[in-house]
Amino acid sequence: MSVHCAALDLTWLADWNAGAGSSFDNGSSSTDGRMTWSSATAWAAALTDFGGGWSLPGVTDIGNDGCNYGSNGTDCGFNVDTSGSPLAHMYYVTLGNLAYHDTSGSGPQDGWGLKNAGPFSDMLSTESVAYWSGTPHTQALSTHAWYFYTLNGYQHFSQQSSYYYAVAVRP
Structure with missing residues (x-):
């Protein structure tokens, strides 16, 4: 199943752990869905569901290059600018979830x-x-990639060798 987001004009794979048990699932367990960044990008590109054309949702680096950490309207931290992050847009705008910190940096809210x-x-x-x-x-951290935490609404970057989950989108 897929879900279309008209605001972003993106279609999301409805199962946010569809990679679990796939040949790309190379985390601590071969059935947990956690993957390195290269495995996650390869998994999304290999999907043929609903005609293919899948990828991982991107992040637009706004402001100064790299992480501009903050609690409101940056590309890194909590309550990030949702126009540059489909994951953040889905979490905050479409689903109405809240970050651990409010926009002034106080938390937990x-x-x-x-x-x-x-x-x-x-x-x-x-x-x-x-x-x-x-x-x-x-x-300088070319071995890193952006990620989004659904626990607390936090966006940052980590080593591409870390094991995280993946959800796929397509235009």
């Missing part, structure tokens, strides 16, 4: 966390759950 997964299945939100974006970090 009441009602924070993944409270609404909408029509999606297996949208995980435990402490160790992050979803890869399809965007590598372009600065």
Whole structure:
């Protein structure tokens, strides 16, 4: 099943852990869905569901190059600019979830966390759950890529060798 987001003109794979048990699932268990960044991007590109053309959702690096950490309207941290991150847009705007920190940086705010997964299945939100974006970090840390935590609405970057989850989108 897929879910179309008209605001982003993107179609999302409805199962946010569809990679679990696939040949790309190379995390601590071969059935948990966690993958390195290269495995996650290859998994999305190999999907043929609904005609193919899948990828990981991207991140637009806004402001200064690299992570501009903040609690409101940046590309890195909490309450990021949702126009540059489909994962953040889905979490905050479409599903109405709240970050751990409010826009002034205070936390925890009441009602924070993944409270609404909408029509999606297996949208995980435990402490160790992050979803890869399809965007590598372009600065000195060329071995890193952007990710989004569904536990607390946090966007940052990590080593591409880390094991995170993947959800696929297509135009």
